[in-house]
Amino acid sequence: MWLLWAVIAGSVSPASLADDRGADRIALERIARGDHDGLAALYDRHARPVYSLAFRILQDQGEAEDIVQDVFAQAWRQAAQYDGSRGPVAAWLFTLTRSRAIDRLRARRVRPGHTADESRAANLVDPGLAPDLQALSAEQVGRLRVALESLPALQRAAIELAYYEGLTHVEIAARLEQPLGTIKTRIRLALGKLRDSLAGTI
């Protein structure tokens, strides 16, 4: 994964998010000095989207909590090594979160007895809860929503299976019963559309 970060090192932070990113850097510097308040600050800024992502992937409250604990513990250990040129701190935390959650999901798949309590999961999703306004403006949330919603169902399903379920292209093709070439093309199209519609907002 380090290579990906090296590759995206050229990303430029838009000015609108510079303050948020500055706050993240300060929090990481404090953590690096062993200051627990730095971790508290980082937690307060990112726990909600991190927890939401873990829950989206695992559909299990207890497991999502474990992931959040692991991710912030890792941030605590690795803050000193964090290289700001790698990209936004939030992106780093999301990558850690997804990777750990997908690992759990895969481990769960080889234990077929386990099934998530879907009704409980659905009930926990409160449509009235506030989005992470601090990190993503309402306009950005809106554009993101529109871009995702306007994807054809197959493209959206393919992307969701990859990102939220950690399936490879071959597994996605099998799950959606589509030729592999079709899946590859659709994923590329969908990512391109998301990138284009959101250009300059992230």
Next chain:
Amino acid sequence: MTADEHEDWREQAALFVLDALPPDERRQFEAHVAGCVECAAEVRSLAAVPTLLARAAPQIDPPQALRRRVMESVGGAPPHHAAAPAGSRLIGAVPWLAMAASLALTAGLGAYALQLRTRVGDLEARLSGALARAAAGDRLIADARKAAADAEFRVAVLAAPDLARIDLAGQPAAPQAAGRGYWSRSRGLMFTATNLPELPAGRTYQLWVLTAQTAPISNGWLVRPDANGRVAAIFETPVDLPRPTAMAVTIEPDGGVPAPTGAMYLVGRPAGS
């Protein structure tokens, strides 16, 4: 590298960014992108998309106790100033409150709707696959049922107590052709033939039953040979059909005719008559 090959790498770039490559393909792509400016630019341009997908998850507040658990896990005392709940930062900014609430509701509903839509899309895709398989299965079952019913029909005809067998001989139009009809008043008519010439477009063979009392009867008994000139057909017969004195096959316009008009290809009389 050809343009096509590079198009393949670009597809790999999207899969790489989405972490959808199996380990071996991931390593190959990493090796490639290390030396390819274009692919590195492609990866860079797509790199923000996973962050968007992370943000697209429906937002839920973690339990309050989790913060204490996290802090304790790194050996930290619970922070003196307990963290304000996410929403309460807005208190004091009264003019913003209504707008924030409205934005929150819109965005929250949107995220929820997105999650539902995604699920629906996924389920639709799976359903259409399942329906296609079910339809294919239904067709197989229908074909098998028909084959079984046909076989049963043939057995019934052949086992009929009133079975009459009629051998048909090729006529000058088709000297190599031969046919055989099995007729039972109660159970129906079975007809087989070999070496029937290929039909011209717009034409069909039609089977006729001749009786002593009536004009030639063909109850829509059209026969089409397969590529090898073979026919194996079964037909229902009217119960009031008199005992056949002969059977014949003629060539007729597509769809058949009420009375024979075309050349005779096969004709024969009941055995023993």
